[in-house]
Amino acid sequence: MTPSHDTLLEMQRRMLRIRRFDERASKMVKRGHIPGTVHTSIGQEAQVVGAAMALADGDYTAGNHRSHGHPIGKGSPLGPLMAELVGKATGVCQGKGGSLHLADFAVGSLGESGIVGSSIPIATGAALSSKVLGNGKVSLAFFGDGAANQGCLYEAMNIAGVWNLPIVFLCENNQYALSTPAHTVTSGVIADRAAGFGMPGVRVEEGQDVLAVFDAVTEAVDRARRGDGPTLVEVVTYRFNEHSEGLRLGVDYRNADEKALWLEKDPIVLFRRHLVAEGIATEEEMDALEAEVLAEVDEAVRFTDESPFPDPSVAFADLYTDPTPGPSVDNLIGATA
Numbered sequence: 001m002t003p004s005h006d007t008l009l010e011m012q013r014r015m016l017r018i019r020r021f022d023e024r025a026s027k028m029v030k031r032g033h034i035p036g037t038v039h040t041s042i043g044q045e046a047q048v049v050g051a052a053m054a055l056a057d058g059d060y061t062a063g064n065h066r067s068h069g070h071p072i073g074k075g076s077p078l079g080p081l082m083a084e085l086v087g088k089a090t091g092v093c094q095g096k097g098g099s100l101h102l103a104d105f106a107v108g109s110l111g112e113s114g115i116v117g118s119s120i121p122i123a124t125g126a127a128l129s130s131k132v133l134g135n136g137k138v139s140l141a142f143f144g145d146g147a148a149n150q151g152c153l154y155e156a157m158n159i160a161g162v163w164n165l166p167i168v169f170l171c172e173n174n175q176y177a178l179s180t181p182a183h184t185v186t187s188g189v190i191a192d193r194a195a196g197f198g199m200p201g202v203r204v205e206e207g208q209d210v211l212a213v214f215d216a217v218t219e220a221v222d223r224a225r226r227g228d229g230p231t232l233v234e235v236v237t238y239r240f241n242e243h244s245e246g247l248r249l250g251v252d253y254r255n256a257d258e259k260a261l262w263l264e265k266d267p268i269v270l271f272r273r274h275l276v277a278e279g280i281a282t283e284e285e286m287d288a289l290e291a292e293v294l295a296e297v298d299e300a301v302r303f304t305d306e307s308p309f310p311d312p313s314v315a316f317a318d319l320y321t322d323p324t325p326g327p328s329v330d331n332l333i334g335a336t337a
Contacts, residue, residue, distance in 0.1 A: 003214065008280055009289070011053060011210050015045035015268050016293040018069040021078055024297050025068065025085055025099070029245045034085050037247070038099040041069035043240035044174060046267030047204075048073045050213025051140065051170055051235070054221050060108045060126040060139040062119035065100055066172075066239075067112035070142055074107040078300035088307035094318070095310045108137075116177075117143055117150035120169070124156040127167035127230075138224045140168045140217075146177025148190045148234075154197075157230065161197040166224035168217060171234040173207070178243045179253040194232035207237035208265040211274075238262040 003011070022040035029038050041048055044066075052061065052073030063070040071081060076092070084091030084102045091097070092104045103111035110122055123141030130137040147153065148171050160167050171190050175182050194201025202220065206212045213235055220231035240263065242249075275281045281289075 003211070005280060007053070008275060011049055011214070012268070012271055012275060012281075012286075013289060013293060014049045014053070014073055014075075015210065015271065016290060017078065017296065018045045018048060018072050019268055020293050020297045021072060021082070021300070022068060024301060025082070026241070026245045028086070028301075034099065035087060036098060036100070037244045038068070038085065039066040039244045040241050041066055041239070043262065043266070044172060044207075044237045045069065046210035046271070047172055047207045047213050047235045047237045050210040051142070051168075051217045051233075054214050054217035055108070055138060055140060058108060058135075059137050059221070060110055060123065060130075061142065062110045062123035062126070062139070063112035063142045064116070064119055064144060064147065064172075065112065065114045066144070067102070067142065068099070070112070071102070071104040071107055071109040074104075074109060076104045076107050076109065078296055079303035080104070082297075082300040083304045083307050086304050087309060088304055089310040090303070090307040094314065096315075096318075117147035117152045119143060120147070120150075120153050120156045124160055124165065124167060127160065127165035127224075128163065130166050131163065136225060138166045138168065138221050140170055140221075142170050142172055144177065145171060145173040145175065145182040145186060145190065146180070147171075148173075148193075149186060154193075157194070157197045157199070157232065160230040161199055164227070164229040166227070167230045168220045168224060169230065169232045170217065171232070173234055173236050174239045175236070176239070176243070176254070179249060179251075181253070189234070191232055191234040197230075197232075199230045199232060201232045202234070204233065204235045207235040208262075208267040208270060210267060210271055238265070240266075 018041055022042050025038050028034045048069040061070050080092045084093055084097055085099045087095040089095050092102055100114045103109050120141045120143055123139045127139035191201035191203035202216050204212050204216045216233055220233055223231055272286050
């Protein structure tokens with residue numbers, strides 16, 4: 001399928017939004033404005049946006065520890081996402097989730113987690129709900145090459161195959177599980193493992209090409225929506241930054257030539273060249289788009305700065321469908337004072 005003119009420009013806009021959002025989050029961590037750390041998707045934007053825009057608005061996604069970009073790829077506004085990273089009450093989870101546990105149900109983002117592979121059963125459960133309810137929604141599980149060696153992936157792929165669930169298993173193969181090169185712990189090709197579960201396995205070698213990812217995932221999503229079951233899609237990509245912002249290791253485990261080669265494959269630069277070369281946009285229009293996105297990120301930070309922190313009284317709110325009596329927040333604070 002050939003995306004429309006507007007869709008092509010929206011792809012570039014969403015990749016830029018992820019890049020500029022993560023760049024700003026990285027700076028805010030280093031300045032102490034964000035508690036803990038963050039894991040950026042810088043360098044992987046084509047894979048994120050190509051997959052997210054192959055889905056319909058109401059479809060589900062479940063992410064991992066590197067998941068700021070997933071809701072942005074589905075169209076989330078930046079202000080509540082940035083507020084969530086800082087722990088403000090206006091965040092998508094009222095400031096209780098932070099960088100590692102944000103979710104935005106408004107765009108089908110069911111959440112993320114620092115537990116490797118934990119999104120996969122969640123996305124599979126969402127796919128089961130879609131099948132039971134007959135609502136036509138597709139579920140997509142984002143996971144990394146490290147999670148591809150977790151047993152839960154194969155349990156989920158097995159049950160998804162048996163029940164013919166509408167799900168796409170999407171492996172973001174950025175070639176490193178923290179500092180461990182994938183080829184030292186992963187046997188064979190990840191996409192080939194789909195054959196053992198009777199489902200198609202697709203490997204996108206050009207994972208820095210947003211259109212290549214979009215085409216592969218669109219085919220998998222269409223297949224799921226037709227009722228033909230799950231697909232495993234492996235996208236080869238690369239993270240430009242360290243595993244997490246501020247992480248300091250004693251050795252440089254990535255070869256300088258390798259990094260330089262991938263930096264030349266910056267997905268945002270490549271797609272901008274494509275849009276201009278094909279006459280879809282001018283250089284001036286691309287500059288204006290970049291300025292527009294940068295202003296949007298500035299506004300997200302302003303929104304965050306002006307937002308309050310949550311009141312301690314809401315600490316236990318939204319934890320249980322049927323709240324059970326327990327200690328009050330005031331009592332807990334008093335016990336530790």
